[in-house]
Amino acid sequence: MLLKKHRLMTGILTAFMLSGVAWAQTEETAVKVAVSAVYTEELIDEAKFIGLGQAMDKVDIVARVSGYLKDVLVADGAPVEQGEDLFQIEPDAYEATLQARQADLARAQANLELAGIELERKSELVRRDASPQSEEDIARANEKVAEAAVQAADAAIRSAELDLSYTKISAPFAGRIGVVNTSIGDLVGPTTQPLVTLVRERPMQVSFSLTEKQLLDVLEQIEAEVHELKDSSKTPEVFVTLPNGTRLEEPGKIVLVDNRIDPATGTIALRAEFPNERGLIVDGSFVDVSIQALKAETKILVPQAALQRDQRGDFVLIVTPDQRVEQRYVTLGRQVGTAMVVQDGAREGEMVIVEGLQRVRAGAKVEAVAAGVPSEQTSGQSGN
Secondary structure: OOHHHHHHHHHHHHHHHHHHHHHHHHHOOOOOEEEEEEEEEEEEEEEEEEEEEEEEOOOEEEOOOEEEEEEEEEOOOOOEEEOOOEEEEOOOHHHHHHHHHHHHHHHHHHHHHHHHHHHHHHHHHOOOOOHHHHHHHHHHHHHHHHHHHHHHHHHHHHHHHHHHHHEEEOOOEEEEOOOOOOOOOOOOOOOOOOOOEEEOOOEEEEEEEEEHHHHHHHHHOOOOOHHHHHOOOOOOEEEOOOOOOOOOOOOOEEEOOOOOOOOOOOEEEEEEEOOOOOOOOOOOEEEEEEOOOOOOOEEEEEEEEHOEEOEEEEEEEEEEOOEEEEEOOOEEEEEEEOOEEEEEOOOOOEEEEEOHHOOOOOOOEEEEEOOOOOOHHHHHHHHH
């Protein structure tokens, strides 16, 4: 009897435990997650290209006359103004040459004056029939020779003055110099190496190339033809992003569009000009060029914190109206602040998980709270 009772209790207890396990398996605990809404924003589309900084003016400063370098008046890498003196060549020999040319001019002028007096005297003798006409003709020719000598001496002076002025080498335009390639005492001249290179920094141009497809895409965005890319009313704004990721606030303008597509590369060359007030665009540097459309369009954006990636691509975890998790693959566009443009895969107003992503999976039950709002506050509001 006791054995039967023991077996009965054991069976009841076993059945109770099994039913408890079944109940536990059917009961699902919701995981708390933070969510943020997919939203829309009016954005201006832009296309990005690789560009090369190019100075509008760049020149190798070369000595125009030969001589020993007397002084270097500027430091390596210094900014200079137009007309600022950079180098001084010893001027003594050229000053002496100028003085000699001035003496030649004085002698020529004296000869001209003497030839004029001789011509007057011969002319008077001819009028008196005291001298043949040939004497007057010779005197007149001598005066013309003297006049030519004066002109030659005057030209020689101007040439000597130019040579003397070339001993002082100045900046042809405002900019910044590079490394000075010579030292005081060096013999310099037109055939020696450049003294220094001068580059104009403001404004600065950036050249870049577009493929035929990219060109057509840009033209469709701004609703313009190729020749209108330089038109003031249809010229799109151009921006530069530096190699360190800094985007310059100052916009540029397109100043050149080539008239043909290069058959070797399939691209067309463009050039944009930037004020470059801070001098951050450097000649020869590679930068990112962005061309903006003229009209803003409504774009769907999702917080970057909601994005994940697997072998198939980028995806987000969406909380459905019944508080379930749905995995949704998305096609992304460009970054906008802390969000990404979604070209396909998400709709405005949908809630995406931004915190607690590692604790949930597709199909799981969740308790969603707004990102940045404490769960206690959310629970209190829901109970009212």
